[in-house]
Amino acid sequence: GAVVSQHPSRVICKSGTSVKIECRSLDFQATTMFWYRQFPKQSLMLMATSNEGSKATYEQGVEKDKFLINHASLTLSTLTVTSAHPEDSSFYICSAHNTVAGEETQYFGPGTRLLVL
Amino acid sequence: AQSVTQLGSHVSVSEGALVLLRCNYSSSVPPYLFWYVQYPNQGLQLLLKYTSAATLVKGINGFEAEFKKSETSFHLTKPSAHMSDAAEYFCAVSAFTGNQFYFGTGTSLTVIP
Numbered sequence: 001g002a003v004v005s006q007h008p009s010r011v012i013c014k015s016g017t018s019v020k021i022e023c024r025s026l027d028f029q030a031t032t033m034f035w036y037r038q039f040p041k042q043s044l045m046l047m048a049t050s051n052e053g054s055k056a057t058y059e060q061g062v063e064k065d066k067f068l069i070n071h072a073s074l075t076l077s078t079l080t081v082t083s084a085h086p087e088d089s090s091f092y093i094c095s096a097h098n099t100v101a102g103e104e105t106q107y108f109g110p111g112t113r114l115l116v117l
Numbered sequence: 118a119q120s121v122t123q124l125g126s127h128v129s130v131s132e133g134a135l136v137l138l139r140c141n142y143s144s145s146v147p148p149y150l151f152w153y154v155q156y157p158n159q160g161l162q163l164l165l166k167y168t169s170a171a172t173l174v175k176g177i178n179g180f181e182a183e184f185k186k187s188e189t190s191f192h193l194t195k196p197s198a199h200m201s202d203a204a205e206y207f208c209a210v211s212a213f214t215g216n217q218f219y220f221g222t223g224t225s226l227t228v229i230p
Binding site for chain 2: 006036041042043045046049093095105106108109110113
């Protein structure tokens, strides 16, 4: 089946630094990718919708200048957490929509655990 | 607008007993419904999905779910729990498979030996 990867799987950074998380669809093209955030023992909350070649659409309450999303190609979307703070520590999960005819479905990446010290 | 409610944040069953995890949805359009499982420190694994075909959906690991429009429910069941089923389970709804998902708050399943 289709695979979505995320890199890195875990990252620890100092407060004030920026962290880039990559989401790749390995064997299909994804015009749309989604970024979710999951706090410990909570559900996934949609942060933004990433569309290839256009600006991301952010959910209410998500700071677009803090969470920069770039969807430069049909297989790669990146989420950059700028000037990270401890409250940004979370599990970030992306998903990619496979639009191949007969297999329209969405695949989730394995997640990236971010810890900001 | 779409949303999902999972009743029971924690469910405990004995090994070999029936597993029933409840999910009710709200959707202004015909919904697509999903169940995902998440093991500790891992991503989401799709168990099964309903996309307007058969109302009884069979998934992996012996799980199945039935879409009941009259009850706006999509409960997940498994006839006999196994120790390896212990995990967090999420129900999700979307307008179609390419749209954003709205997740429930999750149900933590504990299997007692």
